Amino acid sequence: MEKISILGFILAILYFITTELACNGHTRIDNNVQSEQKALIDFKSGLKDPNNRLSSWKGSNYCYWQGISCENGTGFVISIDLHNPYPRENEYENWSSMNLSGEISPSLIKLKSLKYLDLSFNSFKAMPVPQFFGSLKNLIYLNLSGAGFSGSIPSNLRNLSSLQYLDLSSKYLDDIDSEYLYEINSEYFNNLFVENIEWMTDLVSLKYLDMNYVNLSLVGSQWVEVANKLPSLTELHLGGCRLFGSFPSPSFVNFTSLAVIALNSNHFNSKFPEWLLNVSNLVSIDISENQLHGRIPLGLGELPNLQYLDLSWNFNLRGSIFQLLRKSWKKIEVLNLARNELHGSIPSSIGNFCNLKYLDLGGNYLNGSLPEIIKGLETCSSKSPLPNLTELSLYSNQLMGKLPNWLGELKNLRALYLSSNEFEGPIPASLGTLQHLESLNLGLNEMNGSLPDSIGQLSQLEQLDVSSNHLSGSLPDSIGQLSQLQVLDVSSNHLSGSLSEQHFWNLSKLEYLYMDSNSFHLNVSPNWDPPFQVKSLRMGSCHLGPSFPAWLQSQKNLQNLGFSNCSISSPIPNWFWNISFNLQWLNLSDNQLQGQLPNSLNFYGESQIDFSSNLLKDLFLFQSKGQMTTFTELAFVGNPDLCGAPLATKCQDEDPNKRQSVVSDKNDGGYIDQWFYLSVGLGFAMGILVPFFVLATRKSWCEAYFDFVDEIVRWLFRGRATYAKNHPRRR
Template sequence: MGFSSGSSAQAVLLLLLLLWLTARELRVCRSDSQVGCPDADREALLSFKAGLRDPENRLSSWRGGDCCRWSGVACDVRTGAVTGIRLFDGSTPSNSSGSWNLSGKLSPALIRLKSLEHLDLSLSNFQNTPIPEFIGSMSRMRYLNLSRSGFAGSIPPQLGNLSSLQYLDLSSGFDPLAVDRFEWVSGLSSLKHLAMDGVDLSTAGSGWMQVINKLPSLVELHLSGCALPSIPHQLLPSPNLTSLAVIDLSSNNLNSTIPNWVANLTSLMYADFSSCSLHGPIPMELSELPHLSYLSLALNNNLTADCSKLLDGRWENIEIFDLSSNRLYGNLPASTGNITTLKELHLFDNNVEGGVPSSIGKLCNLKFLDLAGNNLSLPLPESLETSNICASRRPLPNLEYLRLSNNEIPGLLPEWVGDLPKLKELSLGYNSIGGPIPASLGRLSLLTDMGLQGNALNGSVPSTIGQLQRLNILDISSNNLSGNISEAHFSKLRELKILLMSYNSLVVSVSSTWVPPFQVRRLEMGSCHLGPRFPPWLRTQKALKYLDFSNASISDRIPPWFWDLSSNLSLLNMSFNRITGQLQSPMNIESFADIDLSSNLLSGRLPLPSNDVALLDLSNNRFSGPIPQNIGKLLPSLVFLLLSDNHIVGSIPTSIGQMQYLQVLRLSRNNLTGGIPLSLQECSLLKALDLEFNNLSGTIPPTLGGLKQLQTLHLANNKLVGGIPAFLRNCSSLETLDLGHNRLSGGIPAWIGCSLPVLRILRLRSNRFSEPIPPELSNVSSLQVLDLAQNNLGGPVPRSFGNLRSMVASRTMNRYLLYGWYRGRYYGESLLVHTKRQQLQYTKTLSLVTSIDLSGNKLTGDFPEQLLRLSGLIVLDLSGNNMSGTIPEQIAGMRSLSSLDLSSNSFSGIIPPGLTALTFISYLNLSNNNFSGRIPAGGQLGTMASAFDGNPYLCGAPLPESCPEVDVPEKTPTQGNRESADAGDDDKWFYLTVASGFAAGLLGPFAVLSVKRSWAAAYFTVVDWVADNIADAKDAILVPKPAARRRRAARGRNRRRT
């Protein structure tokens, strides 16, 4: 029935009543019985047997004269008539289906058993045959159990004729058993036990509970996992379930609040409404139910309650209280310690705050306390309260499981934790607990599981841990522990199966002849100091399945004996060491294992494992030679293949197309040649393809467009030619498209802006693309890095670029760009971003980067004012183009700019004072333009002298040339613009005056020079000299002396170029 050991007195009485009823119904004839079974009953049983297939001979005793002596047959002691058939003897089936192999067809001969009251065919296998309708005519039936017997189809409504039936179990396992109409259940007026777990009741209608309400004798109701459509809030005309003690409606999608009538079930002892999609407040009236000992509302996700009030309720007999995975809030009240009957309290995965109250120590009967996955933020109490009720006068004398992981608990680990005499599991992982591990934990003699991972524990590990003889799991990973680990730490850990010590600064210092007392299945010592020699004691671990020695300071070869040990490994991780030499080929490893030997000094040809594996990472080593051409045939189950940063040569094998489960293929930074194989289209689950930094040639195959799940594509730094194939538009999940540093040509396709809606990174730099930039690129609302530098793109910057929504506001939430997933492994996106005239590698913070790089093209037009809307843009590079005009003063609104490069264009006018408002700017380059006037003072500009080189008409700090004194007073931007315009008018009038006379002297001899070419060179040399002297005279009149000198120097450089 699901009662816990130690239920209330009422639960015990109910259990005894049902056991007595079952024993009464199953009286089996004794050997000294005076009456044998009637011939008619014997013949009926033989006919029933004839319709069955019994490969296990469970009915082998069914022969001879007296059927009352047959196994599983019960008879009336007075008349000898058959009263019961029970084919299930209580033993567990040995096959994987969980049922006996008894099958066949139920014979209607059972009808001839006129006295049959008890029929139990549970755990048989009738292979999806329907329940026979004739069972509904067996009017004396009191007990019917057809549960998990392989029946399928609709339950016949004729069962509703069994008015004497008290026990009905039709629970289904994996068989499609259903009810078309539910009304027939109301005919079972004597029913006390109804179980239909797993039966499809989705068509029962909204009145199914009203039908149940017509069963006044009902004691137990089990309808778990029945796809019930809803649950009524009221039972009309009134609740009639006064005897109901057990109700299990778990795993239904009721999508409702908790019904009011539940609190009126005064006989209720056991209630399970877990996984029912319930929402709303938990009624406090439930705490008033006098016999309630088991309540589970777990896994509803949206039930709410204030813990400080809910646990302050009456809860007179509650023993099991499970509210896991909901939305409980508030603090645990001190009154929790008054619920003295409590044996299990499950509040996992809620929003409980505060801390664990010290009054919890008064719960003498508490065995299980689970507060994991909450928001507890106070330290554990230094001491616990005790109760006089507890026989031992110690706090929590019966606690076996303490789970407080995944909270925010700070402070130290108190000493009382080591004084819990019956503790079996201590789970405190992923908190903020600091200080040392108390030596008192070594007194927990019954402890089997210790989880202290993911905290801030420091100091050394106490050797008393080695006294825990029953310990199976020891996890102290991801802390700040240091010091030596010696043989004493493991001296009595004979039962240890899982040892996790990774991500600490521990030094494993044991004798070279040490033989551990344990045989572990999982051993993780990553980031511990094990080297420099390969640990010889590992040779003794014959049961090992998972091994992590990553970053363990090993500078040695892998010994030959290891490959005998590795044959059972499902995980081998020795990455980030300095392991040398060549690997055994084939590597002896378990099927479907994960192998990570990356970032070592391994050399030789690429080895392959002896069996098909799921993950192979040999990246960042010194392997050479080609990839075996048959790799796809040998390893068809690979999910991750990572061979980057080696010296691999040759072509990419076409057999990789046979890896139908492949999610990540990374072959970058090798010396691969040839084309990209067409067969990659067969890897339909591929999410990350990284082939950059090789010598691949040919065109991008259009077959890549068949990779519908592809999220990141890196083909940069190869020798690819042609255009971007239109078939790539089918890769609608693509977030990164990096084709930089190739020989691609043609126009940038406009469909990128329409067909790749989630694109984040578009990097096409250093190719041969031409034509204008398509304005459709601005349709990609997620675009945050746009790099089209070093191409032959022309025309203006599209005005639509002001609509790049991911750059409009600064990005504050970092999201790791991770693609593919398998057993905790993934492909982490990485990108080279050109900024500040250098390349920076971004990985973990890439999602925060916003950049537009259009440098090194042939772009024209004014400064693109539409970009001024991109206040979240960090990097803007328009250098090396043919752009002109002025910089708008509104550039001050681009508050996130860290790098701005406008060099080598033809921009002119003053430098807007608004640039000084860019407080985050650390790189500015305005060199080689035609800017003039005073450099604005303030901000970062005063420290960037080189940013203004090649602008001969600029003056003021940080340049050595000072501006005229008349310019010293600060001017508003409007005044500065007006004076700049006045200066421009002076220039115009000066040149107009001189030009009128100069033109007369120039045009006269021009006709002669056009005929006499030999005079032309000498003549124009003189003209250049005259023009320069006129300009010098103008500078002397109108321009400050320092700026005039710089202009003359610039003209001298121009003459030398010509």
């Protein structure tokens, strides 16, 4: 019995304790939930959300609000992801609809479990990075890239000892499509700087650091020592940070985890930093767009994990491409050595680069011919050379010889740039088997023969440039099948023959058409309606006449037009001047155009025009609208019957002063003539009415006035009678 009493007493105590703990625990959880919710509401109240992006932020279940994630079971907020999903540079309208701005409330400090904060690509227009971010001590991820912050990056971010990912980068205006620049305020780009970077050594957990286009010019060479002290750092992005001088070397290399280093678009003026060859974990190196000089180390080809190397646009890096490409490059996928001073010929061993996706050696001094046969059949599992290559750029070198057939075996190739070399011989028909090819540029070479009909099989082709070669024959009808084609340039060859509607029937995406300096004869129906809307059209030296091409009337986006020497002998139709206001460049020279130019030519801005060597006639008077002053005499010479400014030839009976007066009178709109006639009329009326009213109201003046008039009349009659008496009429 006593044992039962003791057991009951113990159970009662346990029940009381557990009940008390449960109740208190539930109360604490409720308090925490209310605190987290209030912190989020306060944060939202400081934001400007014109398109109601945060419309879901209402009610008590905040863990389901857009951009919010909570810890399971506790309701603690662990993630706020409000990044703008649309890139501002090419989807401006979508970006603006999702854009947040305003103030960032310090209420975020109350979110004690917050680990992830992403506010990137919004527009906090030139506000500084909030100091209180340094108090969010549990943060693992912080992304403020491209959100418009400015000023000095606060050093108290050093308190974020758990931080693994930090992105304070910005886009650079050079990376933005010019079409969207006018819509983008510079305040929407981070304008941050750092005076002293030592505080970053406390970020001992940091793995990813992106400070692209943060101004580090005051940091000097400190950055390399700081990065060397971050034991977990795997990615370092310091592109466009205004770093300059010699590329610094650490006192000892401790980059045991570093896999990615990107220092592009700076001003380093030194040799390649060979200490990087000791960082065996490197996967990616980008030191493009600097001023590096000297030899490219051959040891780069032996880095066991290297997949990406970009040393382009340094201009002064030297080396033998034959020696470089004979190294193993075991995992290389992207190799960009363009715009340097590489020399030598390309070895056949390049076929062994089984993982290579992108190769750019353009703008160097490579010579010799491409190897007729390349290795790789035995090495690569696909039993084909360069099986993963998608882009091959060898433009602007001194390469020569015929194009090898193995180019047609690069089954995944999307872009082939071989322009500005000395290649000769025919274009291989095997290129027509590259079903993924989007860009083919063979311009500025010495190639001959005809354009192969197989080109029409390239269903994905967007750009075709074979300009400035020695191609002959006719243009294959199959060109008209290229439904994705945007650029077609066959200019400056020896091509001839008839161009029918079949050549263009499916080119609905065509925007740039260059066929000039050939001998084509356009043979289309008078009511032909082209399937394309081009921006730039050059067909000089093609036979388009004798009538001015009526199909041109359908081209509403035209900015550049070249119809010189096209055997056109008709007047310029009136509808042409309705589409000319968008033209920035116009050449209608060396035809037999007739008729009179309009007094007012409406072109776009500082346009360049050429009407020379035609049969235009009559007086040509400019009514200046700003841009007209840029037109020179050379634009109109060679028209025997054309006279007037800006030509030196004066028209008959042309008085410059009189012409100026006439133009001035026209500009005055008859203002002076109207006042002249009005004043004459008023003077005439006043001369009659004033004396009438005076004589009507003053009887004595009236009698005296008419007595005076009568006396004058009598005097005149007496004089007349005396004259008649003294001078009788002769019979």
